[in-house]
Amino acid sequence: MRLSPAISELIRALRTLPGVGPKSAQRMAFQILERQREGGLQLSQALADAIARVGHCDVCRTLTEQAVCELCQDEARRGSGLLCIVETPADVLAIEQTGQYQGCYFVLMGHLSPLDGIGPEDIGLDKLAERISTEAISEIILATNPTIEGEATAHYIAELARQHDIATSRIAHGVPVGGELEYVDQATLGHAFSGRKRVQFD
Amino acid sequence: MRLSPAISELIRALRTLPGVGPKSAQRMAFQILERQREGGLQLSQALADAIARVGHCDVCRTLTEQAVCELCQDEARRGSGLLCIVETPADVLAIEQTGQYQGCYFVLMGHLSPLDGIGPEDIGLDKLAERISTEAISEIILATNPTIEGEATAHYIAELARQHDIATSRIAHGVPVGGELEYVDQATLGHAFSGRKRVQFD
Ligand SMILES: [Zn+2]
Ligand SMILES: [Zn+2]
Numbered sequence: 001m002r003l004s005p006a007i008s009e010l011i012r013a014l015r016t017l018p019g020v021g022p023k024s025a026q027r028m029a030f031q032i033l034e035r036q037r038e039g040g041l042q043l044s045q046a047l048a049d050a051i052a053r054v055g056h057c058d059v060c061r062t063l064t065e066q067a068v069c070e071l072c073q074d075e076a077r078r079g080s081g082l083l084c085i086v087e088t089p090a091d092v093l094a095i096e097q098t099g100q101y102q103g104c105y106f107v108l109m110g111h112l113s114p115l116d117g118i119g120p121e122d123i124g125l126d127k128l129a130e131r132i133s134t135e136a137i138s139e140i141i142l143a144t145n146p147t148i149e150g151e152a153t154a155h156y157i158a159e160l161a162r163q164h165d166i167a168t169s170r171i172a173h174g175v176p177v178g179g180e181l182e183y184v185d186q187a188t189l190g191h192a193f194s195g196r197k198r199v200q201f202d
Numbered sequence: 203m204r205l206s207p208a209i210s211e212l213i214r215a216l217r218t219l220p221g222v223g224p225k226s227a228q229r230m231a232f233q234i235l236e237r238q239r240e241g242g243l244q245l246s247q248a249l250a251d252a253i254a255r256v257g258h259c260d261v262c263r264t265l266t267e268q269a270v271c272e273l274c275q276d277e278a279r280r281g282s283g284l285l286c287i288v289e290t291p292a293d294v295l296a297i298e299q300t301g302q303y304q305g306c307y308f309v310l311m312g313h314l315s316p317l318d319g320i321g322p323e324d325i326g327l328d329k330l331a332e333r334i335s336t337e338a339i340s341e342i343i344l345a346t347n348p349t350i351e352g353e354a355t356a357h358y359i360a361e362l363a364r365q366h367d368i369a370t371s372r373i374a375h376g377v378p379v380g381g382e383l384e385y386v387d388q389a390t391l392g393h394a395f396s397g398r399k400r401v402q403f404d
Contacts, residue, residue: 003295004267006252013248016241017216018233019226027384030292031220032249033256033265034311039218040249046215047246050208050231051239063235065206090232093205109236182229 007033059131061124062089062107071096077104081138083131085157087111087145090182095143098190103141106131111149112156123153125160132164141196142170145181158199169196209235261333263326264291264309273298279306283340285333287359289313289347292384297345300392305343308333313351314358325355327362334366343398344372347383360401371398 003011007029014025032040056062057069064070071077071092082103086092092105108123120126131137140161144150154170161168171192181189205213209231216227234242258264259271266272273279273294284305288294294307310325322328333339342363346352356372363370373394383391 002272004256004265004271006248006255006267007265010248010252013241013245014219016238016245017230019229024221026292026295027221028219029252030265030290033252034290036218037253039215040253043215043218044246044249044253046208046212047234047242047249050212050235051242051246053208054206054235063206063209063232065208069206070204088232088236090228093228 056109057107060105060107061109061127062092062105071105077102080104081136082141083135083137083139084141084143085128085154086143086181087150087153088182091143091145094182094184094186094189095193098186098193100190100193101141108144108153111144111147111153113149120156125157128157129160132161132166137166140166140168141193142168142199143181147180168199170199171196258311259309262307262309263311263329264294264307273307279304282306283338284343285337285339285341286343286345287330287356288345288383289352289355290384293345296384296386296388296391297395300388300395302392302395303343310346310355313346313349313355315351322358327359330359331362334363334368339368342368342370343395344370344401345383349382370401372401373398 002008010029010032011022011025014020014028015022017025020028053065054063055065057064057072058067059072060069062069062071080103082101083106084095084101084103085106085108086095087108087110089107092107095101095105106124106128108125110118110123112118112120112123132140140157142154142157144154158168158170184192204210212231212234213224213227216222216230217224219227222230255267256265257267259266259268259274261270261274264271264273282305284303285308286297286303286305287308287310288297289310289312291309291311294309297303297307308326308330310327312320312325314320314322314325334342342359344356344359346356360370360372386394
């Protein structure tokens with residue numbers, strides 16, 4: 001049986017959402033068309049608006065519709081001297097929700113991955129080097145994911161910080177190895193922050 | 203931490219989708235904005251298109267962007283004399299996927315629910331009565347959900363069919379009691395069709 005083209009296209013488009021398989025996409029499409037048309041139109045508009053207006057913060061690279069995001073505009077944070085490096089905007093949100101950190105962020109929007117052709121400039125490390133040279137940063141906290149790529153990226157940034165004589169720490173135990181930061185519960189992530197340890201060079 | 207308004211609104215709008223909680227909505231929003239902007243725009247357009255163009259079939263009431271849906275236009279099905287009554291368009295799809303049924307459908311778009319003020323005309327039973335009076339129907343197959351409301355609706359339609367002297371059957375074992383038709387696997391649903399039993403009046 002063929003569904004009408006507009007319904008088929010809606011199901012196909014819904015499947016591009018993460019975690020949405022054929023059966024859920026079908027269920028979503030029917031629910032919208034049967035009884036959530038207003039919600040569906042709002043979603044259509046919200047997608048178009050966000051895609052048109054949201055870009056990257058000039059300072060920390062996170063997603064925002066302002067030139068400089070709210071966190072980067074915060075005087076107290078800028079005066080803290082702390083700079084936390086994360087892979088994604090979702091990681092910033094996860095860390096903010098622990099309430100344990102009051103410093104600034106730098107969002108790589110990915111991690112180093114030479115095999116995929118993703119080098120230092122692709123994750124903004126030129127911009128990070130510039131910040132390290134010009135801002136009064138007392139400590140860099142490496143909060144990349146505890147994966148092979150995340151560790152390699154953290155190591156690269158630790159070397160960069162050492163060249164500028166800036167103390168560097170890596171968030172600690174509590175974050176399960178091989179996992180992704182955004183899925184860690186608040187307590188564990190808070191613990192990882194308070195138990196961070198200084199990167200040692202030998 | 204407040205996300206920028208356009209991102210917050212996108213997360214809120216995504217949560218209107220069935221089965222999408224706050225965490226998945228956030229994950230979807232970030233994924234779209236970080237690396238699926240084209241897919242996001244296609245979804246925005248597909249939602250607007252489908253909502254503008256999809257209505258109900260004049261004959262069977264299912265969702266379609268044509269005046270009369272493809273199944274209702276099918277000569278062989280119209281000549282079969284079989285009319286299967288289901289609650290939703292998803293049920294039509296589920297039955298079609300069994301490949302065991304080649305007749306016509308009537309889609310209630312719900313079920314009788316006096317407590318919610320949903321009476322016979324709200325689920326199109328006036329239109330169904332008209333079809334029963336004017337078309338050459340040899341058997342009505344009641345495939346409403348095996349829930350209290352679905353059974354009550356089936357019973358109501360069986361009475362309607364009896365008044366017009368039309369044989370009526372109810373799909374049989376295999377469909378778990380209290381479950382919903384659209385989640386039943388194809389084999390079970392096909393079995394329920396071949397094992398349907400005639401409604402007896404005493
Ligand atoms: Zn920023
Ligand atoms: Zn139809």
